Amino acid sequence: MGTTVGIFSTSSFFPIPPRLRRVPVRRPFAVAAMGEDPIREWILTEGNATKITRISPVGGGCINSASCYDTDAGSFFVKTNRRIGPSMFEAEALGLGAMFDTQTIRVPRPFKVGSLPTGGSFIIMEFIEFGASRGNQPVLGRKLAEMHKAGKSEKGFGFDVENTIGSTPQINDWSSDWVQFYGERRLGYQLKLALDQYGDRTIYEKGQRLVKNMAPLFENLVIEPCLLHGDLWSGNISSDKNGEPVILDPACYYGHNEAEFGMSWCAGFASAFYDAYFQVIPKQQGYEKRRELYLLYHYLNHYNLFGSGYRSSAMSIIDDYLRMLNA
Structure with missing residues (x-):
């Protein structure tokens, strides 16, 4: 059931946990x-x-x-x-x-x-009363693409505050360069966590080689910053009682739209989802070559959050890219 109350504004600030930093912004609540x-x-x-x-x-x-x-x-x-x-x-x-x-x-x-x-x-x-399913897959794909098209930022890639991916800090300092942003604030941050937590120098050093050599995967692309949910897996996808898709618990930032599929390994997206999505935002050249790169961020985060069970998946992706790029 929905409500009829509205959002109002404030410019107050709060104390923040250690490791999380804030960029001042006017708040819509x-x-x-x-x-x-x-x-x-x-x-x-x-x-x-x-x-x-x-x-x-x-x-x-x-x-x-x-x-x-x-x-x-x-x-x-x-x-x-x-x-x-x-x-x-x-x-x-x-x-x-x-x-x-x-x-x-x-x-x-x-x-x-x-x-x-x-x-x-x-x-x-x-409060949204959820239905029995996670929503119609073609409708979910179309509406997600519409959100990506509508949610743009003139500031570049990032977000006005830092947030979390699970319980891991997500660094959102603004950047005009997507490859740099993704390499430093996403992959680089997770690789440093793995080094600090586990002393995993192998994945850190190989991962940094990938970061330094991944630019060819983005050649001849014009990447617009679009609003991403950021943590789109099956637990964050539902539907209301009328069957309309609902997404929740975001880790939002403005980034490359393809990065939204980084949790596809546990999102359950059907082919009808992708077909509907790409009808709104056409698939870009080299999409298949970049797909695993966006999975890597979330595999690294799961490694840092939940332990060694996710290390082999992350390491396999890194090794495959190093071979592909001759790095």
């Missing part, structure tokens, strides 16, 4: 004041509700807790984290807001981010 129960307070004032009829726990992933607040003004989806300050949810809200503003694919609309009086933070957003 509000920050809750400290109170006895800022979630309830917002719902019963700015949320236009006069009473909360039920609070039910719902699935919110392995990092956060989540609840549905049923009210006489509709239902709200609330995520809380008792350990992390509001910057993580603030980045999520900015991503959701950017995707929502394209008016293409359906996403939960963010309403409020704030601090909890006992520590931690929360985000209030539109």
